[in-house]
Amino acid sequence: MKRSILPVSGLAAILILTGCMETMPRPDRPRPPRPPRPEKPICTREYAPVCATKGWRRKTFSNECMARAERYTVISPKPCDKDRR
Numbered sequence: 369m370k371r372s373i374l375p376v377s378g379l380a381a382i383l384i385l386t387g388c389m390e391t392m393p394r395p396d397r398p399r400p401p402r403p404p405r406p407e408k409p410i411c412t413r414e415y416a417p418v419c420a421t422k423g424w425r426r427k428t429f430s431n432e433c434m435a436r437a438e439r440y441t442v443i444s445p446k447p448c449d450k451d452r453r
Contacts, residue, residue, distance in 0.1 A: 408437045411434050413430070414430075415430050416432070416445075417429065417430060420440035422441065427440060
């Protein structure tokens with residue numbers, strides 16, 4: 369009985385280890401593609417100037433959509449002051 373259990377358990381161990389090795393990521397496999405970046409929104413050409421900031425920069429945009437498309441945060445519903453930078 370011991371003779372027949374040993375080869376079967378050895379074979380089972382080899383199969384289990386082979387399965388574990390196959391599921392590990394290997395460096396030679398290409399990475400899955402990244403999801404595409406979201407496209408910029410399509411903005412209308414209406415003129416309703418806003419003041420927006422990005423970090424320390426202030427900029428006047430023709431409308432809120434244009435500011436958000438450039439990833440700026442709108443801080444005022446009118447153009448930025450020329451004196452403040």
